[in-house]
Amino acid sequence: MRKILTLGLILSLSLGAMAKPKKVVMIAGPRSHGPLSHEHRAGIMLLAKCLEKGAADLVQPTVVTNGFPKDVSVFNGADAVVIYSDGGGRHPALGGNNLETLGxxxxxxxxFLTIHYAVEPTTNKGNKEFIAWQGGCFETHWSVNPHWTANFKKFPKH
Known part of the structure; x- marks a missing residue:
């Protein structure tokens, strides 16, 4: 019995080591600022390069630049989607049927992961989806930017 358990453990560990890398579709929003400011394309390419160098056996980044992909077949086999872009009305996820595709x-x-201003959909479009998909989002006139300094006089008992 011990031999069977040992063999099973070795087999299960070796199968995990042979698992194929996770496909991460990384979307860079279109240009919106001057050079060296909010460089979505450069930022997403740098992150992808870091993943390729540091975790190539675990992650296969697939980079899409200049907004949401026109050919959604890029999502075939995707394990995660990362968006680094502007938010609000210029958010790539909010155009056309993109929310439906992501849904x-x-x-x-x-x-689903959003970086920097990509955490901000609009309250009319994308808000409830982003909350469901990633646990939260930035909401204009509700969320705090850049920082909120807490000034607690008393703490509740838990």
Missing amino acids: KLMDRGVG
Whole structure:
């Protein structure tokens, strides 16, 4: 019995080591500022390069530049979607049927991450989806930017 358990453990560990890398679709928003400011394309390419160098056996980054992909087949086999872009009305996820496309991926269990201003959909479009997909989002006139300094006089008992 001990031999069977040992063999099973070795087999399960070796199968985990042979797992194929997770496909991460990394979307850079279109240019919106001058050079060296909010460089979505450069930023997403740098992050992808870091993943390729540091975790190539775990992650396969697929970079899309200049906004939401026109050919959504890029999402085939995706395990996660990362968006680094402007937010609000210029958010790439809010155009056309993009929220619907992302929603189908989320229903499949694909991960969702937004970086920098990409955390901000609009209250009319994308807000409830972003909260469901990543646990929160920036909401104009509600969220605090850049920082909130707490000034607690008393703490509740827990």
